[in-house]
Amino acid sequence: MSQSRPQTILFADVSGSTRLFETKGDVEARRLIALVLDALSAVCGQHGGRVIKTIGDEIMCTFPRAMNGVLAACDMQRRLARDIVFVRDNLAVRIGLHHGDALEEADGDVYGDAVNVAARMTSLAKREQVVTTAATYDGLTGKAPEARSLGKARVSGKLLPIAIVDLVWQEDTSGMTLVQTGPRQGTGEDGGVETVLRLKHRGEVVELRPDSEPFLMGREPGNQLVVEADWVSRTHAMVEFKRGHFMLADRSTNGTYVRMGEDDELKLHRDEVHLRKSGTISLGQSFAANSGDVIHFEAD
Template sequence: MSPSRPQTILFADVSGSTRLFETKGDVEARRLIALVLGALTQVCQQHGGRVIKTIGDEIMCTFPAALNGVLAACDMQRRMARDIDFVRDSLAVRIGLHHGDALEEADGDVYGDAVNTAARMASLAKREQVVTTAATYDSLSGRAPEARSLGKARVSGKLLPIAIVDLVWQEDTSGMTMVQSSVRAAAEEGEGAAVLRLRHRGRVVELGPHSEPFSMGREPGNGLQVEADWVSRTHAMVEYKRGHFTLSDRSTNGTYVRIGEDDEIKLHRDELHLRKSGTISLGQGIAVNTGDAIQFELG
């Protein structure tokens, strides 16, 4: 194993690949994904990068410097947006990257903090988006693209949430709110002001921007245990990311949410930004689950 050295790690994967297999069938879906990964490989190499591996619908690359990786990521998105074959089949990718120390194995694979952080950035990215850390962005010079602050997000192995940004790769940026070298300050603006209070059967839990992800479910190991047959072992998670408290459902029966006086929403294997105040019900509609409903309030 070679010593750890600074490099930029980039992950990109095909957005909505599960639906692609459902609508196109296995053979055609595999063909289309191979075309996308081939195009991303070309862009990677054009920017001095190296493809470490492809796994299913995902590609992992390394670059010698942050600027190489950032420019490659933006060109990858432009390639997807311009290629008529990809546009016709509504193919898109999401990309995450980070510059930091990584270990390189004899077989060429890489490991370490930079890899873990880059993978987390990719998991936060949405369709047609490039997400990176503010630290990576702040290290850029020269031809750096513009960026928008996404607040902060937790990364496994790091004590505190880190500031993240969305790179603007689109050539028409009219109407977008930009930040450049001040990204870090913008991400930290108002830090600590947000508090989420959860109330359940007389218990009150307060969560802040630095709180660990908070789980709710049937098993005793959850931050909030709700003992009911219709509640999954780990049913839902509340996490502060991108400047918001986000509720994500991981259950079989879904999570029901009502914000203020709005209509009830059923969340199933998806996530929702919590706003103002309201009610959360695990596994059943709010109207039939009043005894175990969870009240929430932001303040």
């Protein structure tokens, strides 16, 4: 029988695994990823956790308490950072976790809101980073790792953005600015300055704010910005506020070209970039081939 109970859900996935397969070949890449997942599984067990499953280059774990999950996440990052094999091959993981109610099935798998939020935290994390919700961090008792606020982020199924933090797992924190409470960006109501991103395309102007839904661009009508061209993917790219910045993420076949100010053209392919100050975006083609249908952006 299914049973719902509070627990901590943790996801960790190998960063840059696609490039690993390209450079190492299928057999060697799979062997290296298996080594990483084995190491993460061992750390999970040391902190009283349970491995639910591994899927490709990702592992899913549960822990009875938030502190178990937080300490395990930090030790997972340290484990990879100290291993010469992982360092030599530039292997790293990104980790997200959240404590909340999850439905546990008879076969041991878990579902529910806590799982969805933890998965979202993982998608927000960069390589060598541990991201969790501020609610999970604030609920810790005892000696917890330091944390830095990453502002607020949208989570599917949540009406309002939620505050998130980055756990500092590094043993040498000199030079880091540690912030344990409060969002990074002001909202105007508390005297802060709200970040605004303006997108301009064919005379239309859209303003995005930190609490805006993710902004999708592509050739299908379901996108907020539709660019009808053969070289544009159905859902080509997305702009989203996370980690305190507006980030442009490419999801396409042909890539997304970005130019910031007077900088050289940058091609994104299944990667993301922080949109700074002002510039232009071209979907699927370089600016030289697509000068008549570019998207202009301006960040305040």
